Amino acid sequence: MSENDMADTRPAITDTATAVPRLYDRLLAALGPQSWWPAESAFEVLVGAVLTQNAAWRNVEQAVDRLQARDWMTPEAILAAPREALAECLRPSGYYNVKSQRLRAACETWLALGGEAGLIDMETAAMRSALLEVKGLGPESVDDVLLYGFGRPVFVVDAYTRRIFSRIGLVSPRVGYDGLQALFHDALAPDVGQFNEFHALIVTIGKSYCRPRTPRCEACPLRGDCAHGLARRNQRS
Structure with missing residues (x-):
């Protein structure tokens, strides 16, 4: 079964206005502040x-x-x-x-x-x-x-963001940069601190859990919301 097939085994989340802030809260509670970006100017x-x-x-x-x-x-x-x-x-x-x-x-x-x-x-x-x-x-x-x-309220998206949020079921794996960014701009208030923290948390999840070929779904803080992780569990059962 391909990754796209697994992502389609559960309907995508449609209430993004509620889902995106909830996912942020879950990540922050699980991982804590990340203190990005390491630069002096x-x-x-x-x-x-x-x-x-x-x-x-x-x-x-x-x-x-x-x-x-x-x-x-x-x-x-x-x-x-x-x-x-x-x-x-x-x-x-x-x-x-x-x-x-x-x-x-x-x-x-x-x-x-x-x-x-x-x-x-x-x-x-x-x-x-x-x-x-x-x-x-x-x-x-x-x-x-x-x-x-x-310090401008512009959400940064990257390959980690696309992988994680398409696996969860919020966007298509083929979503463009602007469309993916709009998901966060529409669901969140223009809060620089939150945008900063959310992006850093996404990068941490992408590196440590939501890997391209060997995702650690069982240990991921987002496993309860993830269509991809659910499909992997169903495959094993």
Whole structure:
């Protein structure tokens, strides 16, 4: 039986306005606060958002440490850095030549928009639109910057979010970014703290329990709400 077949063994939850807040409460009670994002400034969040693409966070931290050791954790310093040396700093994060180009492009846009001070004064939609123009910055990376760097009430969704909430039965596995984000925007008040915490909790569940091929459904805090987990249990019975 395929994952899509298992997800269809129980009707999808239709009352998302109630279900989404309940799932948040269950995760917070089970896992506790996650204290995200580990960065000291909005610009550092931008750097992390670029480097974390297709990379484990521990590897991103190594690259950030290398930048800080050279005193290159400013857009001006990154743009002035020799290209080969910058790429070498980013090596631990993987795809370092591509990421050095993307980081430089992000820094150019950052400065063109007036730096952190200029971005703070921008409306959320305008800031999001401007950052999405940067080659290599997709919706998830930009929304990381908006939520964690500037405290804007924009919910960040990722592969973990799609996997977990499609298995539960709230969305299709093929749902797009905007549709999945709308699920949270429609069901929750625009609370930056809750958006921050919920996304972090989802990442923890995705890494520790709701794995792609070997999910730990029996131990998952969401097992009572999950159509996928129910199907797995029925298979064994």
